[in-house]
Amino acid sequence: MEFTVISSDPYSGARAGVIHTAHGAVSTPVFMPVGTAGTVKAVSHIELEREVKAGIILGNTYHLYLRPGTDILRKAGGLHRFSSWQYPILTDSGGYQVFSLADNRKITENGVIFHSHIDGSRHIFTPENVVDTQRIIGGDIMMALDECTPYPVEHDVAADSMHRTHRWLERGLMQYRNTTTLYGYHQAFFPIVQGSTYPDLRRLSASTIASRGLEGYAIGGLSVGEPVETMYEMIELVNSILPRDKPRYLMGVGTPANILESIALGVDMFDCVMPTRNGRNGMLFISEGIINIRNEKWKDDFSPVDPGGVSIYSTQYSKAYLRHLMVSREILGAQIASIHNLSFYTNLTREAGSRIMDGSFTSWKNIMVEKLKRRL
RNA sequence: GGGGAGAUACCAAAGCGGUCAACUGGGGCAGACUGUAAAUCUGCUGGCUGAUGCCUUCGGAGGUUCGAAUCCUUCUCUCCCCA
Numbered sequence: 001m002e003f004t005v006i007s008s009d010p011y012s013g014a015r016a017g018v019i020h021t022a023h024g025a026v027s028t029p030v031f032m033p034v035g036t037a038g039t040v041k042a043v044s045h046i047e048l049e050r051e052v053k054a055g056i057i058l059g060n061t062y063h064l065y066l067r068p069g070t071d072i073l074r075k076a077g078g079l080h081r082f083s084s085w086q087y088p089i090l091t092d093s094g095g096y097q098v099f100s101l102a103d104n105r106k107i108t109e110n111g112v113i114f115h116s117h118i119d120g121s122r123h124i125f126t127p128e129n130v131v132d133t134q135r136i137i138g139g140d141i142m143m144a145l146d147e148c149t150p151y152p153v154e155h156d157v158a159a160d161s162m163h164r165t166h167r168w169l170e171r172g173l174m175q176y177r178n179t180t181t182l183y184g185y186h187q188a189f190f191p192i193v194q195g196s197t198y199p200d201l202r203r204l205s206a207s208t209i210a211s212r213g214l215e216g217y218a219i220g221g222l223s224v225g226e227p228v229e230t231m232y233e234m235i236e237l238v239n240s241i242l243p244r245d246k247p248r249y250l251m252g253v254g255t256p257a258n259i260l261e262s263i264a265l266g267v268d269m270f271d272c273v274m275p276t277r278n279g280r281n282g283m284l285f286i287s288e289g290i291i292n293i294r295n296e297k298w299k300d301d302f303s304p305v306d307p308g309g310v311s312i313y314s315t316q317y318s319k320a321y322l323r324h325l326m327v328s329r330e331i332l333g334a335q336i337a338s339i340h341n342l343s344f345y346t347n348l349t350r351e352a353g354s355r356i357m358d359g360s361f362t363s364w365k366n367i368m369v370e371k372l373k374r375r376l
Numbered sequence: 377g378g379g380g381a382g383a384u385a386c387c388a389a390a391g392c393g394g395u396c397a398a399c400u401g402g403g404g405c406a407g408a409c410u411g412u413a414a415a416u417c418u419g420c421u422g423g424c425u426g427a428u429g430c431c432u433u434c435g436g437a438g439g440u441u442c443g444a445a446u447c448c449u450u451c452u453c454u455c456c457c458c459a
Contacts, residue, residue: 032411034411034412035412036411036412037412041412041414041415042415058411060412063412063413090411092411093411095411096411096412097411097412097413099411100411100412100413101413104413116413117413118413143411146411148411192411218411220411221411222410222411223410223411224410225410250411251411252410252411253410253411254410255410270411271410271411272410272411273409273410273411273412273414274409274410276412277409277410277412277414277415277416278408278409280414280415280416281408281409281414281415281416281417283408283409292406292407294405294406295405295406296404296405296406326415327404329415330415331415333415334415
């Protein structure tokens, strides 16, 4: 994997670049739709390619390990072939499930013991076997097993957790280096910075991880409930330490405004379930702000979902029709909302990239952030 | 013509003397959602009120009772069965 910074914004930390992977090049800044269980919910790969124009999508180790399971994935020849997606894939390690499935797991030094949310069966995820599973899934970028700490958390708890994540990184890295791809192409391995909202921990975590000489670096444990300003402070601090010549991936973020602000702080890669999950629940991110399409006020608004949208799904269907579909719980409603939101997100990061290259990023970003936060 | 059942809030449907402004569903309205246990979850849904509280409601009218959606009389209307 190769990353090239093409242009840097003179007024902020923003940069535009390209990541070259075995399954193609990805322009950054990039938004990566989340496809947890081998599918970006409600969106086919055809629409993902043609309408969303997604350059790379996510898969999840925990979920894919449980279903369909590693035997099937190996027989299929990896997730690309299994799901018929020919572009890059990044797989999360299951570290987020340490946070989101906190009631079903136990953390030990060796790894995380999960009780399957599907059938209750017991499974242990170690830094090593999570690499093995990701080798089988075959993502272009694999993530180290980390512990996504909740917020708020005591300093000493956050420190213990962070140090464990660092120890797990060493073990995962060893496994990564002692194993090889199963399908004939390179897979990168990204470590994850933790440290909650404590500057000293974030600084230590970033410098520890930056010293590993890897192909990209992720920032985890944010957008878990902390004030947004605190999140930005942590990003800025971490990015001042992470290498400039490698991609920086802010995990799980966020709103359109969050993404633009984070691009300004030097983040290159994003993923978030918001455009899909919130979309399925009626929240639409459009050029003028945020709307809840289920609201009564849209019942006779026959204007396009987003007149400023780039996808035909945004411009062809009316708000009134989409509201009808959502209120009636029709499947098409979830599809249109998801495709619209995702195309909005990918277009936003794409435009950020072109603004960085032509030097207009910062002024544009400042206007857009205010606009995109508005509730209509 | 004879016999029987029933009328409760937007709809359906509990309740059968006080703890009922009235269970529960649906519908409606609004909110939440940030590396997806989510096409999920939460709240409100007679009026006024920040809360307490107050006022008007259970087909209509009248009555019994300290007190009625609940008991009695009567009227109106629905539905079912037998002719």
